[in-house]
Amino acid sequence: MEKIIGIWIAAFLTLCIYSFLYRDNPFYRFAEYLFVGVSLGYSIVLQIHQGLIPFAWQPFSAAVTGGSLTGLIKLIPIAIGLLFFAGLSPQQTWLIRYPSAILIGVTSGVAIPNVLQAHIFEQTRGTIGPFAAIHAGTLSGWGVFEAILMVVGVVCTLTYFFFSIEHRGPVKWVSKVGIAFLMIGFGSAFGNTVMGRVALLIQRVDFLLNDWFGTIF
Amino acid sequence: MLEKLMSIDRRIIFILVALAVILPTLIPVSMPISVSEPTQKLYDYIETIPAGGTIMLVFDYGPASLAELNPMARAIMKQCFAKDIRVIGLTLYAVGTTMGSTLIQEVVEETGAVDGEDYVFLGFRPGLELVILGMGTDITSIFDRDYNGKPLSEIPMMQNVTNYDQVDLLVDLSAGSLTEAWITYANVQFNLQIAAGVTGVIISQMYPYLQTGQLVGLIPGIAGAAEYERLIEAPAKGTLWINIESFVHLLIIGLVVIGNIAFFIQRRREE
Incomplete structure (x- = not known):
């Protein structure tokens, strides 16, 4: 019975959302606000139960009740984190600088080497790496074409975003080729997005026709 | 006119x-489905994992993306359970908790997989990159219990799993840019092999990582889900929906x- 009630509520809300295709209406707005509210409420509760309680509250209460040195050390990051609330008092706002500085410093320190490796060095290697295979004679004719096309695409697209020189003469034409590569990229992304959005519609229609109608007929 | x-x-x-x-x-209506190279690569990689191996399946998506990603997750889990590969489920996306726990239960009912022996669902932890980095050192420092509150030390399949060193592959099912976070931290820092199943919106974004080998395989959108169902010879919603599509x-x-x-x-x- 619970499952059937759940299906009917889901079907009602689905129809409320799709009613927007005709025009904006109170049913659509009710479903929209409900979705935003429920999603946010659910996320907050989960953050509290899966983050705040096990990583802050439990170590804090264990340190207070147990009084062990290891436990007390955990109070330091909790105290620094609580400084974010200093923003609530205009006189103490300056205290936010400490947790902010630590957060930015740690995040930068952790992220910069990894991001450089993953997104710059590896991608550069991926772009010029095939030329080693060309040199070794292990790449097929199609592979050679792909490798050259990729380098041309990367160079032309980067040229389009290079604003330190005026785009005139040969630079203008190279950047125009870059625009063509960008357009192909955007077209591909748009086509895939359409595929994704249509899949959402199909899943909802499948739910209405099979699950919801299944409870009626 | x-x-x-x-x-x-x-x-x-x-x-x-x-x-x-x-x-x-x-x-x-049934139409032919041809398997693309990125999907085939992921299937082949999982096929090479020996029985008793472990994969991490990350449910980084919410209800708005389940149409594309649920069929992939279902197909991967079926392949793993059929090959006796253990699955550790988790999410870095709060709403993904319901997606993961619900879907795993559905697949378990079909396959008869056993909680704690064939799979474990760890749930969600906030912190993104800190969670990824923390698990690389010690999984219990981030998840000391599974989603049902059972300590990991009491879960049989987690007895020999300390960090990424004992994980053969991580498959991130993502509707956003979280796959890039897994590549940036887990792959670069810990050399964890990563594959992805993504929604149509971010397929194009993922291909460069496939070309460099930072992703060992990729399931692109609902079309990829249908391809995967064909590979495991278990046509389901993905196949049905791509035909309609x-x-x-x-x-x-x-x-x-x-x-x-x-x-x-x-x-x-x-x-």
Whole structure:
């Protein structure tokens, strides 16, 4: 019975959302606000139960009740984190600088080497790496074409975003080729997005026709 | 006629799209599905993992993306359970908790996999990159219990799993950029092999990582889900939906062509 009630509520809300295709209406707005509210409420509760309680509250209460040195050390990051609330008092706002500085410093320190490796060095290697295979004679004719096309695409697209020189003469034409590569990229992304959005519609229609109608007929 | 075509009410197009979805749903049509290289790579990689191996399946998506990602997750889990590969489920996305726990239960009912022996669902932890980095050192420092509150030390399949060193592959099912976070931290820092199943919106973003080998495989959108179902020889929703999708794509292509022809004719007349 619970499952059937759940299906009917889901079907009602689905129809409320799709009613927007005709025009904006109170049913659509009710479903929209409900979705935003429920999603946010659910996320907050989960953050509290899966983050705040096990990583802050439990170590804090264990340190207070147990009084062990290891436990007390955990109070330091909790105290620094609580400084974010200093923003609530205009006189103490300056205290936010400490947790902010630590957060930015740690995040930068952790992220910069990894991001450089993953997104710059590896991608550069991926772009010029095939030329080693060309040199070794292990790449097929199609592979050679792909490798050259990729380098041309990367160079032309980067040229389009290079604003330190005026785009005139040969630079203008190279950047125009870059625009063509960008357009192909955007077209591909748009086509895939359409595929994704249509899949959402199909899943909802499948739910209405099979699950919801299944409870009626 | 031309003016009518150029100013067609958008609601007529909505009705046409609805019909293109509803009719094939009521009268299913089977169309051939060819497997793309990125999907084949992921399937082949999992096939090389020996029985008793472990993969991490990350449910980094919410209800708005389940149409594309649930069929992939289902197919991967079926392949793993059939090969006796253990699955550690988790999410870095709060709403993904419900996605993961619900779907795992559905697959378990079909396959008879055993909680704690064949799979474990760890749930969600906030912190993104800190969670990824923390698990690389010690999984219990981030998840000391599973989603049901059972300590990891009491879960049989976790006895020999301390960190990424004992994980053969991580498959991130993502509707956003979280796959890039897994590549940036887990792959670069810990050399964890990573594959992804992604929604249509971010497929193009993922191909560079596939070309460099930072991703060992990729399931692209609902089409990839259908391909994977074909590979494991278990057609399900992915196969059904991609067949329906083909009709909608034909309709959209037809509308784009008609719209362009009408536009150019009208422009020529105005000139």
